[in-house]
Amino acid sequence: MDCRNLSHSTTEIPSDVRPKYEAITALTDAFCKRHLNEEYAEMCRRLTVALAQKQPTPLVRGRAEVWACGIVRTIGWANMLDDPEQSPYMKLIAIDPEFGVAESTDQAKSMAIRRMFGIGRLNVNWTLPSRLGDNPLVWKVEVNGMLVDIRQESRERQETAFQKGLIPYIPADREQPADDQRQKPQDPPIHALEGDLFGTLFGFHKKVMVLLRAANLPDDKLGVVSERIDHLLREVTEEIKSTKDLNIQPRLDARYEMVQRLVDELVKLGSIRDQMEQIYSKTPSADIPWNIDLPPKALVELIEAGQVQPCKTIDLGCGTGNYGIYLASLGFDVTGVDISPSALALAEANAKQKGVACRFLVADILGGLPEIAETFEFAYDWSLLHHVFPLDRKRHASRY
Numbered sequence: 001m002d003c004r005n006l007s008h009s010t011t012e013i014p015s016d017v018r019p020k021y022e023a024i025t026a027l028t029d030a031f032c033k034r035h036l037n038e039e040y041a042e043m044c045r046r047l048t049v050a051l052a053q054k055q056p057t058p059l060v061r062g063r064a065e066v067w068a069c070g071i072v073r074t075i076g077w078a079n080m081l082d083d084p085e086q087s088p089y090m091k092l093i094a095i096d097p098e099f100g101v102a103e104s105t106d107q108a109k110s111m112a113i114r115r116m117f118g119i120g121r122l123n124v125n126w127t128l129p130s131r132l133g134d135n136p137l138v139w140k141v142e143v144n145g146m147l148v149d150i151r152q153e154s155r156e157r158q159e160t161a162f163q164k165g166l167i168p169y170i171p172a173d174r175e176q177p178a179d180d181q182r183q184k185p186q187d188p189p190i191h192a193l194e195g196d197l198f199g200t201l202f203g204f205h206k207k208v209m210v211l212l213r214a215a216n217l218p219d220d221k222l223g224v225v226s227e228r229i230d231h232l233l234r235e236v237t238e239e240i241k242s243t244k245d246l247n248i249q250p251r252l253d254a255r256y257e258m259v260q261r262l263v264d265e266l267v268k269l270g271s272i273r274d275q276m277e278q279i280y281s282k283t284p285s286a287d288i289p290w291n292i293d294l295p296p297k298a299l300v301e302l303i304e305a306g307q308v309q310p311c312k313t314i315d316l317g318c319g320t321g322n323y324g325i326y327l328a329s330l331g332f333d334v335t336g337v338d339i340s341p342s343a344l345a346l347a348e349a350n351a352k353q354k355g356v357a358c359r360f361l362v363a364d365i366l367g368g369l370p371e372i373a374e375t376f377e378f379a380y381d382w383s384l385l386h387h388v389f390p391l392d393r394k395r396h397a398s399r400y
């Protein structure tokens with residue numbers, strides 16, 4: 001990544017998406033002016049440009065307010081806007097009402113945006129410029145095969161790294177306040193740190209267990225939390241590797257808070273059926289992030305290569321039925337199954353509107369599907385597996 005190339009160009013926004021781009025940036029600008037600052041506004045504009053330039057751009061679908069809200073939440077999340085020690089500080093859930101968007105819609109939109117661009121916390125591309133200096137990952141550069149903190153290297157090396165676009169500015173050029181010049185305390189010996197490391201990790205797991213026991217989440221939600229914890233711990237490991245900083249207590253504390261927030265949100269959401277019902281019945285269908293007419297490339301390639309011929313097909317977790325309808329339009333005999341009756345009402349209307357015959361059935365795919373007596377030659381799901389508890393996935397997949 002070229003760290004110097006952080007500005008964005010609006011000149012390459014296709015003309016058909018420009019009005020939507022302008023409507024969204026007007027909203028994010030106004031929000032940032034009211035609650036945040038110009039730097040946030042600029043970063044939101046940059047993300048909007050990236051979305052507008054995507055091929056095909058997802059911006060054409062859904063309300064500008066939902067996009068603006070998702071964009072602000074994404075940039076806020078990436079920059080820890082909800083950390084009370086930050087300035088500006090704002091709870092992420094306080095963003096939604098400002099745009100008149102439901103919390104679940106905004107969460108889903110932000111998650112979709114983060115997936116599209118691989119946006120994580122500490123991601124250099126999406127860190128506010130004023131925070132770049134605090135982000136240790138920005139300054140890790142390979143010199144003669146060794147990963148070093150370029151801020152500790154000679155000015156000459158810093159210049160070379162800057163010229164190669166590896167760092168956003170030459171650290172030696174930035175005046176350091178006198179306090180920063182004070183000598184740092186000596187690092188503790190490595191064996192003491194290792195002991196701390198295990199103790200800290202143990203403490204983290206213990207706290208998480210207490211949290212989960214109290215929350216008493218159903219299996220599918222536990223799966224989501226367990227995946228998230230795996231991911232967060234991998235993130236911490238990567239940070240340790242790249243920064244060689246073994247002080248993991250503050251990192252784990254921050255991760256614990258994230259797990260805590262996720263658990264709170266999941267407790268509030270209720271069962272997967274309630275959650276999906278809420279989304280499908282309350283969100284305009286154009287704003288449901290995964291409701292995309294265009295079938296996924298992987299499916300199209302499979303069909304176009306003739307690897308699967310028209311046959312009796314089951315679309316598991318079919319949502320609004322887009323891909324079952326696509327297959328049915330090619331002569332497949334499709335049954336779509338979903339846990340949400342509201343999703344299937346939309347799927348029925350969708351099929352009717354497109355003049356395609358499909359059968360839709362309300363069922364929980366983890367319940368053994370007693371509702372279905374037939375057998376199928378092709379079982380298909382898209383974006384369903386992440387709703388299934390990891391330990392149940394093998395069992396679920398082997399049933400088909």
Ligand SMILES: C[S@@+](CC[C@H](N)C(=O)[O-])C[C@H]1O[C@@H](n2cnc3c(N)ncnc32)[C@H](O)[C@@H]1O
Pocket residue numbers: 272276290291292316317318319320321322337338339340343363364365366381382383384387
């Ligand atoms: C992310 S959406 C994907 C929908 C659709 N496959 C698509 O790509 O547009 C996941 C779908 O799985 C459904 N779902 C989740 N858990 C389910 C379960 N246990 N049984 C049946 N459907 C489920 C949800 O209601 C939702 O419609």
